[in-house]
Amino acid sequence: DIVMTQSPDSLAVSLGERATINCKSSQSVLSSSNNKNYFGWYQQKPGQPPKLLIYWASTRESGVPDRFSGSGSGTDFTLTISSLQAEDVAVYYCQQHYNTPRTFGQGTKVEIK
Amino acid sequence: QVQLVQSGPEVKEPGASVKVSCKASGYTFTNYVVHWVRQAPGQRPEWMGWINIGNGNTKYSQQFQGRVTIIRDTSANTAYMELSSLRSEDTAVYYCARDREGSSGYGAFDYWGQGTLVTVSS
Numbered sequence: 575d576i577v578m579t580q581s582p583d584s585l586a587v588s589l590g591e592r593a594t595i596n597c598k599s600s601q602s603v604l605s606s607s608n609n610k611n612y613f614g615w616y617q618q619k620p621g622q623p624p625k626l627l628i629y630w631a632s633t634r635e636s637g638v639p640d641r642f643s644g645s646g647s648g649t650d651f652t653l654t655i656s657s658l659q660a661e662d663v664a665v666y667y668c669q670q671h672y673n674t675p676r677t678f679g680q681g682t683k684v685e686i687k
Numbered sequence: 688q689v690q691l692v693q694s695g696p697e698v699k700e701p702g703a704s705v706k707v708s709c710k711a712s713g714y715t716f717t718n719y720v721v722h723w724v725r726q727a728p729g730q731r732p733e734w735m736g737w738i739n740i741g742n743g744n745t746k747y748s749q750q751f752q753g754r755v756t757i758i759r760d761t762s763a764n765t766a767y768m769e770l771s772s773l774r775s776e777d778t779a780v781y782y783c784a785r786d787r788e789g790s791s792g793y794g795a796f797d798y799w800g801q802g803t804l805v806t807v808s809s
Contacts, residue, residue, distance in 0.1 A: 614795035623782050623799035624732060635797065667731060671795055675748040676722070676734035 576600050576670050580679035586687040593655040595682045597668035602648045605672070612672035615644055615653045617664045618681075624667060628653065660686065689713040691721075691783050691800035698806045704771040707803045709783030716764045717741045720786040722796060723757060723768045727779040735781075738766060741790050773807045780804050 577600040587593040595615075603612045611631035616624035626635045628644035631651055641656045655662055663686060668679040694708040709721065723735040736747035738757040745757050756769045766783055780802040788794025 612793060616796075623784075623802055624796070625799075626787070626795050626797050629787065629795035629797075669732075669795065671793055674734070674737075674746055675750070676724075678731045678733070680731050 578679040584683040595653045603672035693800040696804040706769040720792040725779040
């Protein structure tokens with residue numbers, strides 16, 4: 575199974591400041607056939623299902639604010655929230671969809687400082 | 688608009704089975720894969736398996752092999768997940784989710800059901 579490891583486990587950021595979350599996969603999720611990273615980021619608020627923010631590592635899902643951006647390739651990925659808003663308080667998960675079982679990171683809790 | 692609506696909460700005794708439904712609307716049901724994911728309290732989501740709605744093919748996580756069955760009823764636009772031999776560790780919220788890459792099954796999960804809490808307790 576591909577193990578997904580996020581860092582940090584939690585972070586507190588001031589409103590309007592940048593938040594950065596990292597995720598590392600135990601093996602590459604980059605496909606040599608189509609040069610796509612089978613990797614996504616989700617946001618989960620209490621009592622709600624996860625919400626897809628980013629897929630193919632850097633493509634923003636429709637309706638997601640442009641302050642959210644994804645980068646990285648192969649085994650190392652980053653989610654950046656460029657200017658943290660109060661509504662961004664949540665737990666963020668990374669996920670690989672390269673093979674089965676699909677696996678998620680342990681989550682990063684983002685709070686307001 | 689795309690919606691996945693799941694059945695209500697369940698309380699089961701250890702050793703019993705539970706069947707959760709996921710009714711889809713707002714898109715062509717047979718053109719997509721549906722995944723099942725569970726999440727225990729305070730834990731990361733855990734993938735259980737998928738079903739290709741069009742042809743009925745399934746793939747299950749080894750962790751649940753032999754205990755989980757995923758089926759679909761295309762006439763009702765509904766997918767089902769049944770988990771047997773329940774134990775206390777199966778207490779979790781169970782979600783269905785659509786694969787954004789259609790029938791390939793190798794996309795991210797773009798729409799999710801609201802979740803179904805399954806509690807296993809004697």
